[in-house]
Amino acid sequence: MDYTEIITEIYNEVRGIKERGKVADYIPALAEIDPSQLGIAVATADGNVFGIGDWQTKFSIQSISKVFTLAMVIRHIGDEIWQNVGREPSGNPFNSLIQLENECGKPRNPFINAGALAVTDRLMRLYERPKEDILCFIRQLADSEDIYFDKNVAISEIYHSSRNSALAYFMKSFGNIEGDVETLVDIYCNHCSITMTCGELARSFLFLANRGVNPFNGEEVLSVSMSKRLNALMLTCGFYDESGDFAFRVGLPGKSGVGGGIVAVIPGELSIAVWSPGLNRHGNSCLGIEVLERFTTRLQTSIF
Numbered sequence: 001m002d003y004t005e006i007i008t009e010i011y012n013e014v015r016g017i018k019e020r021g022k023v024a025d026y027i028p029a030l031a032e033i034d035p036s037q038l039g040i041a042v043a044t045a046d047g048n049v050f051g052i053g054d055w056q057t058k059f060s061i062q063s064i065s066k067v068f069t070l071a072m073v074i075r076h077i078g079d080e081i082w083q084n085v086g087r088e089p090s091g092n093p094f095n096s097l098i099q100l101e102n103e104c105g106k107p108r109n110p111f112i113n114a115g116a117l118a119v120t121d122r123l124m125r126l127y128e129r130p131k132e133d134i135l136c137f138i139r140q141l142a143d144s145e146d147i148y149f150d151k152n153v154a155i156s157e158i159y160h161s162s163r164n165s166a167l168a169y170f171m172k173s174f175g176n177i178e179g180d181v182e183t184l185v186d187i188y189c190n191h192c193s194i195t196m197t198c199g200e201l202a203r204s205f206l207f208l209a210n211r212g213v214n215p216f217n218g219e220e221v222l223s224v225s226m227s228k229r230l231n232a233l234m235l236t237c238g239f240y241d242e243s244g245d246f247a248f249r250v251g252l253p254g255k256s257g258v259g260g261g262i263v264a265v266i267p268g269e270l271s272i273a274v275w276s277p278g279l280n281r282h283g284n285s286c287l288g289i290e291v292l293e294r295f296t297t298r299l300q301t302s303i304f
């Protein structure tokens with residue numbers, strides 16, 4: 001199937017929308033991004049990519065990287081990770097500290113910042129060269145060598161990482177972080193800073209539309225069951241305290257990042273990445289959600 005027509009139609013409709021939210025400015029390097037950009041790319045398991053607008057422009061994937069780090073950890077230790085992190089929606093903002101105290105330093109899920117820090121802490125102990133290994137993992141999934149950290153964004157985030165450091169130290173006080181917090185925050189901020197295009201991002205999520213198998217090299221990245229679980233976590237927790245509304249409007253597992261990217265998957269069929277830097281109050285791309293809602297509504301396909 002050729003998705004060019006449907007994404008072109010949707011692109012032309014939504015680019016006229018004035019209410020686009022605000023770019024993330026708590027990471028100063030992200031505050032400089034031009035908010036008028038919009039890109040859409042669809043990747044199908046047979047290797048085709050259909051794109052429109054700014055789909056070949058690199059942007060900071062931010063929290064979307066949390067899906068890759070979780071995949072890297074569960075493929076090694078499987079269910080053991082659930083000793084450190086829960087798997088329930090948090091109903092709280094992505095960087096909230098509140099629940100952590102009541103729940104003894106165990107984050108609700110791997111996609112809020114606290115949960116992702118706990119996952120990265122495990123990753124640091126499983127991989128000898130965590131930063132290089134993260135890049136290598138994503139490059140294989142996207143079938144592209146052209147994927148790097150954005151040092152400018154990483155440094156900007158590290159300079160403004162008080163809240164993430166607080167989350168990590170707080171969890172360490174409960175014994176739920178083992179590594180050195182500065183090293184942990186450095187690796188975490190670097191993986192959040194990775195830049196990709198919509199085309200690369202859509203390709204890199206195809207394994208989750210393909211029962212855990214990387215369609216570019218045939219490698220089993222995750223078992224069928226782990227891939228099901230990762231999709232389930234994206235559906236229930238991928239959009240912070242807007243996860244329920246995303247499921248209601250779009251009906252697909254997906255993940256957002258404060259760089260304005262959203263990637264979603266129709267299992268067995270395709271993955272779709274949308275990028276528009278303006279965010280709503282939950283930290284999710286305004287136009288990104290709008291595009292995806294129109295996409296599944298028009299295709300009459302979702303997981304439901």
Ligand code: GLU
Pocket residue numbers: 061062063064094095113157164189192256257258259283
């Ligand atoms: N790097 C961001 C942070 O730690 C990730 C948040 C996001 O993309 O939602 O705040």
